[in-house]
Amino acid sequence: MIIQNVTVIDGSGTAPIENAEVGVAGERFTEVRPSTPDAVPADGEVIDGRGGYLIPGLWESHTHLAGYAAALPEPEQVPFVIRALADFLAAGVTTVVDLGGSLDIDRAVRTQADPGETAKLYYAGPVFTGVEGWPLQAHGNPALARQVSDPEQGRRLVRELAEDVDFVKFIYDGEPGAPDKLSRRALHVMVEAAHEAGKKALVHIRTHADIEDAVAAGADCVEHAPLPSGDDELTEAGKLADLLANSGTYYCPTLVTWEQLGHGGDRGYLQELLVDGILDEAKARTVAARPGFGRPFPHHPAEESMARFRYGMRTLPIMHAAGVKIVAGSDVALTIPSPPLALLRELQLFAKAGLPPAEIIVTATRHAAERIAMPSYTGTISAGSVADALLLDRDPLADPSALSDPAGRAATIRQGKVLPRGNRIE
Incomplete structure (x- = not known):
């Protein structure tokens, strides 16, 4: 899976990476790199994250x-x-x-x-x-x-x-x-x-x-x-x-x-x-x-x-x-x-x-x-870490309420798999 055209806030505390592409293979992140429009993963799954923000x-x-x-x-x-x-x-x-x-x-x-x-x-x-x-x-x-x-x-x-x-x-x-x-x-x-x-x-x-x-x-x-x-x-x-x-x-x-x-x-x-x-x-x-x-x-x-x-x-x-x-x-x-x-x-x-x-x-x-200190669960979007992430519609650095507003979550990724959108807690 590849998540393209997204702003990555990788959890390290460093500056966001704009127009990025995140590779996922199995349960792990493989790479964070500049977006390459022609890139196609082996399984053919591409998520267009344009306008979104990917956080751990x-x-x-x-x-x-x-x-x-x-x-x-x-x-x-x-x-x-x-x-x-x-x-x-x-x-x-x-x-x-x-x-x-x-x-x-x-x-x-x-x-x-x-x-x-x-x-x-x-x-x-x-x-x-x-x-x-x-x-x-x-x-x-x-x-x-x-x-x-x-x-x-x-x-x-x-x-x-x-x-x-x-x-x-x-x-x-x-x-x-x-x-x-x-x-x-x-x-x-x-x-x-x-x-x-x-x-x-x-x-x-x-x-x-x-x-x-x-x-x-x-x-x-x-x-x-x-x-x-x-x-x-x-x-x-x-x-x-x-x-x-x-x-x-x-x-x-x-x-x-x-x-x-x-x-x-x-x-x-x-x-x-x-x-x-x-x-x-x-x-x-x-x-x-x-x-x-x-x-x-x-x-x-x-x-x-x-x-x-x-x-x-x-x-x-x-x-x-x-x-x-x-x-x-x-x-x-x-x-x-x-x-x-x-x-x-x-x-x-x-x-x-x-x-x-x-x-x-x-x-x-x-x-x-x-x-x-659990192996592979680093809490970051980085090569080798377990691919758990949130794709947000709003910039959480400009508006922290994006972290707590379920309406602002475009997708949840758990161990490299995208969960159905619209999950809500009662």
Whole structure:
């Protein structure tokens, strides 16, 4: 297949390549070159991308599909995740990174999901936490987390799990010294064990001190915008940005998590989502009628969540200016009707925070792929990479809303095959 006469935004963050031609053979990109009108591939398939913009398929870098599914009756669990992956693909999201859930569900999904109809799934399986730590405090399901009481036990558990997962997730949240929080020593030992097994280590944090400890332990990414300390926030953020940039640690702020939890049952927030195209009137009514709408979320009070949201929004440009490698992930879909829409909202929030459009694309493509280092899924349009891409009708560098507007997608390409136009998520 050849995609001709298209502007390529390859996900690397470099300037667009105008009037380009992209070759695809099997599941891989083969070349990006100037358009040659007479070029005909072996299979004869040519897509005229004239007036369009080709970007890598988007990545959701922080969700919990196998966690959502674990609360369902067993016969519904795997079908739920497969449907969600199909919804992601319909939204232009070709790769999904699940940061904590049932390993049995994850493995069954990988076996049963049709790659032509679903987004690619990478997963952490159960997360590591302290004794009765988060998320066991709220959910109590041992399939979601493994408790660690001492460093050597943690090392052994990481080694056992690493064979079955794509990366390892640690919860480093709580009061220092409390049994529900991993000790610094345990975090160091367990991150080291993950790296020895060839796996990336992703660390959920709450405070600036948690981030400092995670970076010192060798974390590859810190998950979530932190709670501000109450001191000079911008100076504090500058120091944090320098730490992350200098260490090469990725940062996944999940702003949409804190936005949802901070607003709780605020119907004015539903109106904002309506204006921004995330909800329509019918979806807004459905969300407002949910039994849990407006109820406090375990472990994350609304006031604290709003503080993290505002801090994350204010400081995102500081992170970018310092060279921090930012990653797009959504975590939860509570007020937002579905996980794919939560990711698209995260991209909207990046734009509202002032992140340049080219960087927004990088957060949901190249940085997302680098963060977990999966072979061939580079998050870029480049020779040898898996051919996942979106053909957009509008320039996402001039109008970032093109990334979240389904009407602007001319085509979705998954593993070198063009999916039917008009896929929509419910």
